[in-house]
Amino acid sequence: MAYYNNPANLQYYDYSYTADNSFNTQSRAAGFYDEPLHEPLSQGWLAAFSTSGYPGEPSLLEELEINFGHIKQKTTHVLNPFKHVDVHIMDDTDMAGPILFCLLFSTFLSLHGRSHFGYIYGIALLGSLSLHFVLRLMSAKNLFFTRTVSVLGYSLLPLVVIAFFKNIFTFNGIAGYALAALACIWCTYAASAMFVGILQVNNMRFLVAYPIALFYGVFAVITVFSK
Amino acid sequence: MPPKLYHPQPTHAIPVSNMRVNTRYEPTAGFSGTSVPSVQAANPSAYLPNSATAQMGFQLGKNAVNAGQEYVEQNFGKWLSTTRLHHYFTVTNSYVVAKLLLIIFPWRRRSWARKLRRSEINGSAEGYCPPAEDLNSPDMYIPLMAFTTHILLLCALAGLQDDFQPELFGLRASKACAVVLVEFLATRLGCYLLNISSQSQVLDLLAFSGYKFVGLILTSLSKLFEMPWVTRFVFLYMYLATAFFLLRSLKYAVLPESTMAINATITSHQRSRRIYFLFFIAASQILFMYVLS
Numbered sequence: 001m002a003y004y005n006n007p008a009n010l011q012y013y014d015y016s017y018t019a020d021n022s023f024n025t026q027s028r029a030a031g032f033y034d035e036p037l038h039e040p041l042s043q044g045w046l047a048a049f050s051t052s053g054y055p056g057e058p059s060l061l062e063e064l065e066i067n068f069g070h071i072k073q074k075t076t077h078v079l080n081p082f083k084h085v086d087v088h089i090m091d092d093t094d095m096a097g098p099i100l101f102c103l104l105f106s107t108f109l110s111l112h113g114r115s116h117f118g119y120i121y122g123i124a125l126l127g128s129l130s131l132h133f134v135l136r137l138m139s140a141k142n143l144f145f146t147r148t149v150s151v152l153g154y155s156l157l158p159l160v161v162i163a164f165f166k167n168i169f170t171f172n173g174i175a176g177y178a179l180a181a182l183a184c185i186w187c188t189y190a191a192s193a194m195f196v197g198i199l200q201v202n203n204m205r206f207l208v209a210y211p212i213a214l215f216y217g218v219f220a221v222i223t224v225f226s227k
Numbered sequence: 228m229p230p231k232l233y234h235p236q237p238t239h240a241i242p243v244s245n246m247r248v249n250t251r252y253e254p255t256a257g258f259s260g261t262s263v264p265s266v267q268a269a270n271p272s273a274y275l276p277n278s279a280t281a282q283m284g285f286q287l288g289k290n291a292v293n294a295g296q297e298y299v300e301q302n303f304g305k306w307l308s309t310t311r312l313h314h315y316f317t318v319t320n321s322y323v324v325a326k327l328l329l330i331i332f333p334w335r336r337r338s339w340a341r342k343l344r345r346s347e348i349n350g351s352a353e354g355y356c357p358p359a360e361d362l363n364s365p366d367m368y369i370p371l372m373a374f375t376t377h378i379l380l381l382c383a384l385a386g387l388q389d390d391f392q393p394e395l396f397g398l399r400a401s402k403a404c405a406v407v408l409v410e411f412l413a414t415r416l417g418c419y420l421l422n423i424s425s426q427s428q429v430l431d432l433l434a435f436s437g438y439k440f441v442g443l444i445l446t447s448l449s450k451l452f453e454m455p456w457v458t459r460f461v462f463l464y465m466y467l468a469t470a471f472f473l474l475r476s477l478k479y480a481v482l483p484e485s486t487m488a489i490n491a492t493i494t495s496h497q498r499s500r501r502i503y504f505l506f507f508i509a510a511s512q513i514l515f516m517y518v519l520s
Contacts, residue, residue, distance in 0.1 A: 119393040119394075119396075123396065134368075134371065137309075137312050137313050137315075137316035137367075138316045203320070204318075206320055207320060210372055211371075211372060214372070214375045214376060217379050217383075218382075218396065221391070222393060225382075225385075225386030225391035226393065
């Protein structure tokens, strides 16, 4: 109870959410050195089952570096590909969104038929590694693997929606194929826009987009034809 | 008075200066702990008993590290060098379009020689031009994209026939990699047996081997018409085009140009055997393409 009623802790949380990452880290470091611990940890059996901890301790979400605001921002950007691309939208390369979308994709496919978790994760890992390799060689700028995975994972969202609707409608027809192809083009457009912004290769937009289209084409084929 | 006493002392004896510096900083150590590490860091040589021995040890370690790096670069650098790979991925939109058209319609091109990159300083040749500057230069972008497109297309066609399994991606990819590897090893064996110098790079052979997938993609697309004679016609045409393309491209890898000094050592018998080897490479493409289709 004292943990939540402490106004200093609440001010710390409000303050850290509005600050950027570097300043947040700095404030944490300053707190570690300058502020000695006023309250020691409670001991005993009852204290072991309580939710209290050190005063001023960051929350679990902060320690896991899961930022739902950024996840929402990137997801909104993928859903609206005609908005201007902010070059720094992918500066913090989180892995929570890609893993979540890959998990949703596999779950929706397994609801319809046989489970393909292993193939989905294998193709996702091998495809992202290959794409990272090709994109690094095509551009002079440096590209980190986590950033590649982050961009590819967030741009998978239209195909996740297709995988979800596969449980309701049938895709064995021209309309289904066209809809899957449209989702694949949507994924490719969103991802290539971000990669062109990151790699600064505006004159090679199509060359950057084609391997990305192949990557999402594999997932589209699995979505439409798996049974 | 004290500055005058300290000023002329360092010019005479360095150990005396160290002693005085330590004496000067010693009273301030009691006020804050941060000055103690700075004093120690200011005089690192005072703690080494023999700096000549330390320098010799550092030099030996540095030489050992450099020797190891040179060994790794000599053995693996020529195969997996990032700079060399980057050379093969230096492509533009116009190059890719023109190269694809050349692979599909190779009949009317006159010059197949590769351009040499000239140094800006003395004009000497320092390797070939990258693909962005020379249409005859092989690249790795088109082979990789054609390879992946071929596999994706085969799996999609299997899906259209209700015969899709996720394992197909792995099976088709492994089969294609095996065929490319067999062709690469056969070509290298032929170059070794015919005593062809290693002017042709490993990545050049892999790139030329990958261009056949462009024809295989068109053959697979022709299956959508569901008329066997269309598929056979496209297959035979793309085989002839790919064989012709390889014949003209590999000529400058297998038969050196007449301006080079190596040409003087090649007899007419060796030249004819190399020409037969070129035709064998071109003719064997029908086997590889049939297995891959």
